[in-house]
Amino acid sequence: MSGNTPERPRPRRRxxxxxxxxxxHTKYEDHRKxxxxxxxxxxxxxxxxxGSDVASIQTSIARHMATTLARTxxxxxxxxxxxxxxxxxxxxxxxxxNETQEYHTAHDPKRVYYLSMEFLIGRSLDNALLALGLKDKxxxxxxxxxxxxxxxxxxxxDAALGNGGLGxxxxxxxxxxxxxxxxxxxxxxxxxxxxxQQKIVDGFQTEVPDYWLNFGNPWELPRLDISVEVxxxxxxxxxxxxxxxxxxxWEGGQMVEAVAYDVPIPGYDTKNxxxxxxxxxxxxxxxxxxxxxxxxxxxxxGEQKSAENITSVLYPNxxxxxxxxxxxxxxxxxxxxxxxxIIRRFKxxxxxxxxxxxxxxxxxxxxxxxxxxPELQRVLIDEEGLEWDEAWDxxxxxxxxxxxxxxxxxMEKWSVPMLEHVLPRHMMIIYxxxxxxxxxxxxxxxxxxxxxSRISIxxxxxxxxxxxxxxxxxxxxxxxxxxxxxxxLIQKTIFKDFVDFYPGKFENKTNGVTPRRWLHQCNPVLSDxxxxxxxxSHWTTKLTDLAKLKQFADDKAFQKEWMDIKKANKxxxxxxxxxxxxxxxxxxxxxxxxxxxxxxxxxxYMNILSxxxxxxxxxAMSKAERExxxxxxxxxxxxxxxxxxxxxLVIKLINSVADVVNADQEIGDLLKIVFIPDYNxxxxxxxxxxxxxxxHISTAGTEASGTSNMKFVLNGxxxxxxxxxxxxxxxxxxxxxxxxxxxxxxxxxxxxxxxxRYRNMPxxxxxxxxxxxxxxxxxGDPNVFAPLLYSLQNGGDVYLVSxxxxxxxxxxxxxxxxxxxxxxWAKKSIMCTAGMAKFSSDRAIKEYAESIWNxxxxxxx
Ligand SMILES: *Cc1c(COP(=O)(O)O)cnc(C)c1O
Numbered sequence: 001m002s003g004n005t006p007e008r009p010r011p012r013r014r015x016x017x018x019x020x021x022x023x024x025h026t027k028y029e030d031h032r033k034x035x036x037x038x039x040x041x042x043x044x045x046x047x048x049x050x051g052s053d054v055a056s057i058q059t060s061i062a063r064h065m066a067t068t069l070a071r072t073x074x075x076x077x078x079x080x081x082x083x084x085x086x087x088x089x090x091x092x093x094x095x096x097x098n099e100t101q102e103y104h105t106a107h108d109p110k111r112v113y114y115l116s117m118e119f120l121i122g123r124s125l126d127n128a129l130l131a132l133g134l135k136d137k138x139x140x141x142x143x144x145x146x147x148x149x150x151x152x153x154x155x156x157x158d159a160a161l162g163n164g165g166l167g168x169x170x171x172x173x174x175x176x177x178x179x180x181x182x183x184x185x186x187x188x189x190x191x192x193x194x195x196x197q198q199k200i201v202d203g204f205q206t207e208v209p210d211y212w213l214n215f216g217n218p219w220e221l222p223r224l225d226i227s228v229e230v231x232x233x234x235x236x237x238x239x240x241x242x243x244x245x246x247x248x249x250w251e252g253g254q255m256v257e258a259v260a261y262d263v264p265i266p267g268y269d270t271k272n273x274x275x276x277x278x279x280x281x282x283x284x285x286x287x288x289x290x291x292x293x294x295x296x297x298x299x300x301x302g303e304q305k306s307a308e309n310i311t312s313v314l315y316p317n318x319x320x321x322x323x324x325x326x327x328x329x330x331x332x333x334x335x336x337x338x339x340x341x342i343i344r345r346f347k348x349x350x351x352x353x354x355x356x357x358x359x360x361x362x363x364x365x366x367x368x369x370x371x372x373x374p375e376l377q378r379v380l381i382d383e384e385g386l387e388w389d390e391a392w393d394x395x396x397x398x399x400x401x402x403x404x405x406x407x408x409x410x411m412e413k414w415s416v417p418m419l420e421h422v423l424p425r426h427m428m429i430i431y432x433x434x435x436x437x438x439x440x441x442x443x444x445x446x447x448x449x450x451x452x453s454r455i456s457i458x459x460x461x462x463x464x465x466x467x468x469x470x471x472x473x474x475x476x477x478x479x480x481x482x483x484x485x486x487x488x489l490i491q492k493t494i495f496k497d498f499v500d501f502y503p504g505k506f507e508n509k510t511n512g513v514t515p516r517r518w519l520h521q522c523n524p525v526l527s528d529x530x531x532x533x534x535x536x537s538h539w540t541t542k543l544t545d546l547a548k549l550k551q552f553a554d555d556k557a558f559q560k561e562w563m564d565i566k567k568a569n570k571x572x573x574x575x576x577x578x579x580x581x582x583x584x585x586x587x588x589x590x591x592x593x594x595x596x597x598x599x600x601x602x603x604x605y606m607n608i609l610s611x612x613x614x615x616x617x618x619x620a621m622s623k624a625e626r627e628x629x630x631x632x633x634x635x636x637x638x639x640x641x642x643x644x645x646x647x648x649l650v651i652k653l654i655n656s657v658a659d660v661v662n663a664d665q666e667i668g669d670l671l672k673i674v675f676i677p678d679y680n681x682x683x684x685x686x687x688x689x690x691x692x693x694x695x696h697i698s699t700a701g702t703e704a705s706g707t708s709n710m711k712f713v714l715n716g717x718x719x720x721x722x723x724x725x726x727x728x729x730x731x732x733x734x735x736x737x738x739x740x741x742x743x744x745x746x747x748x749x750x751x752x753x754x755x756x757r758y759r760n761m762p763x764x765x766x767x768x769x770x771x772x773x774x775x776x777x778x779x780g781d782p783n784v785f786a787p788l789l790y791s792l793q794n795g796g797d798v799y800l801v802s803x804x805x806x807x808x809x810x811x812x813x814x815x816x817x818x819x820x821x822x823x824x825w826a827k828k829s830i831m832c833t834a835g836m837a838k839f840s841s842d843r844a845i846k847e848y849a850e851s852i853w854n855x856x857x858x859x860x861x
Pocket of ligand 1: 163164165168595596597679680681684705706707708709711
């Protein structure tokens with residue numbers, strides 16, 4: 001579908017108003033066919049025909065194999081089988097998608113638009129089959145055609161258009177929006193290269209580009225007829241209209257075209273099928289014809305190249321801002337195309353502008369789409385001719401903003417000179433937004449200059465910076481954190497001044513995960529057991545029903561069934577580990593998992609230090625003593641940002657320790673360490689159901705929520721964690737006896753950091769012992785690890801590893817003790833799953849819908 005499409009002739013705008021609005025051309029809208037009743041009937045009959053019985057499914061797979069893929073039965077492999085099956089499922093999705101859109105257009109409900117630079121969707125085939133209720137029929141259908149469904153599912157490449165938790169949250173929320181029948185759209189970027197693939201070479205992470213589109217993507221629909229022109233650079237012209245009013249127009253610069261690609265998201269057990277619209281960049285002109293004719297081929301192709309660069313690659317930094325101009329262009333490209341699409345849809349209804357916030361809710365997933373605020377203001381005042389105040393009222397009633405972090409290095413700031421260069425008109429508007437805002441602050445608290453400089457959208461640094469979080473707060477009617485502790489913390493620290501000024505604007509929306517993917521799909525056997533036990537419950541869409549499992553927690557037969565499934569899941573993971581890492585692990589051992597982005601605040605370093613401690617303790621034991629110990633497999637996984645040197649060293653340390661320990665005959669199965677490369681959604685679906693215990697051990701106050709903690713507990717895995725993020729609320733729900741918590745509390749962190757930095761705190765002797773072992777060289781040249789070792793000394797221990805270490809070891813010992821009691825552990829595991837109702841993304845989405853978006857379900861008959 002890609003390639004060079006010649007420019008289409010575009011309709012001329014009737015009036016020569018101030019500025020050519022980025023023109024949207026949807027071909028079919030202007031030239032709709034007026035079918036006769038008979039013709040329409042024929043169409044409807046034919047469209048209904050493609051049934052969903054096994055025979056029709058097989059026909060459709062075979063047709064796609066023969067025509068879409070142009071394969072004969074002599075030329076078919078599992079990948080072709082996957083593609084043909086996926087295209088056949090896609091046909092079903094598109095039907096629902098069309099019905100949903102038609103229904104929404106007819107009923108015109110208020111819609112929510114979820115703007116996210118990342119959607120970490122993972123695979124779609126299994127998910128779609130389960131949502132459509134067609135898994136069994138497709139299983140039978142492909143089996144008779146000589147395929148095994150599991151193998152086909154395994155052929156799919158992940159859609160990895162996200163870094164980690166934030167992108168996965170957006171994907172879970174789309175699943176819930178669809179399932180709960182909300183009229184919703186996701187908007188994002190179609191990166192040509194998603195999250196890089198991680199390879200481990202000699203213990204180090206190396207990055208390989210993610211060629212996810214190279215073999216085609218059956219889950220997207222190119223909408224080459226839907227495009228928006230996006231401007232960059234240029235200048236602002238000042239004019240006067242007929243009444244003598246000042247008019248600004250943004251002109252010149254570079255024009256890039258945004259083309260829509262639609263990804264249908266089916267609701268589970270409902271007809272509702274919503275859409276994620278991803279924008280891809282294309283040069284406005286395929287060729288500079290003049291330049292081409294002059295023989296200047298390089299230059300004309302060069303322009304095309306530079307435009308395509310905008311959506312080429314996902315920035316691989318999680319919770320870390322990188323102030324690159326290309327990233328700024330991605331952000332504006334995304335919001336500009338999205339807003340024009342939203343506005344086009346709104347304008348079709350011919351409502352007055354003041355009704356915009358009654359028809360449209362826009363959620364900003366972190367500050368990345370915050371330029372949407374000045375962009376909407378610009379469209380309203382420069383292009384639609386509204387007065388500033390009228391426009392600003394519409395803007396602020398439309399937007400809401402989710403904050404995802406308090407880490408200072410993650411806070412988005414853009415330098416004023418760069419913004420001025422790339423988006424000159426937006427910079428002017430931001431200055432005005434800030435001026436009016438600061439005037440109102442001054443009015444309510446006269447004379448407080450410190451307050452003005454703290455709260456200002458512009459930071460008075462050299463050069464000046466635009467604080468995107470401040471802009472997002474000022475331009476939104478609601479601001480939320482993502483777990484109770486985090487929402488409380490932002491109101492007491494980074495946004496304190498705003499809370500005083502905007503009482504009622506801040507609230508909490510604790511994150512959730514979709515139980516469809518993160519229990520029903522990834523743990524099918526446990527899912528069947530739960531369904532069997534709960535009778536006619538629809539727990540997949542009504543997770544509160546899980547609480548009914550509590551009555552069986554002491555039932556010995558049920559405990560056995562429950563733990564047998566855990567063991568089978570561990571065996572499945574063990575097979576994976578052997579294939580991927582060449583390490584044999586014993587499914588009878590405790591599986592202890594830490595999989596997430598590698599980051600200092602998440603403290604994988606503390607984990608591997610404790611593993612070294614465990615190893616040295618085991619080595620010091622007598623054989624008799626050793627035999628009493630609980631065998632453990634310690635599983636790590638996660639990507640480090642390519643430029644994050646210290647995080648990459650942690651990966652190297654884990655692999656170096658693993659090499660030594662795994663080869664130690666004396667230790668054998670008592671301790672095994674594996675680093676599973678290329679952690680992503682599809683491998684998470686194998687790892688999570690297999691965990692006995694997982695670690696969520698961030699320094700208190702640094703992990704906003706965490707969502708993998710929820711996935712693990714939902715699958716009957718216990719948590720070893722700090723009092724941080726959503727761990728706190730998980731603890732409240734499942735009870736103290738079913739979670740292992742330790743460590744300093746969020747409110748103690750500042751003082752402790754201060755003490756670490758300015759006082760000579762003695763090193764914990766057990767930690768010192770571990771450091772000495774690394775220095776001794778058993779894990780290779782200690783100089784390699786010098787920056788890591790150094791970070792714990794001389795005031796460098798920002799994440800308080802040395803403070804929490806002793807308590808961490810104590811908690812680890814409690815885990816070992818608890819695991820020895822098999823029945824006690826089984827009960828805890830059941831109580832974990834049974835207590836997770838709150839953490840469904842359905843609950844979270846209902847809360848957003850009711851208290852922020854003010855939208856209602858719009859259910860297809
Ligand atoms: C859920 C998930 C995350 C988030 O994990 P945290 O432990 O909450 O940081 C990251 N990556 C993938 C692939 C996930 O599925």
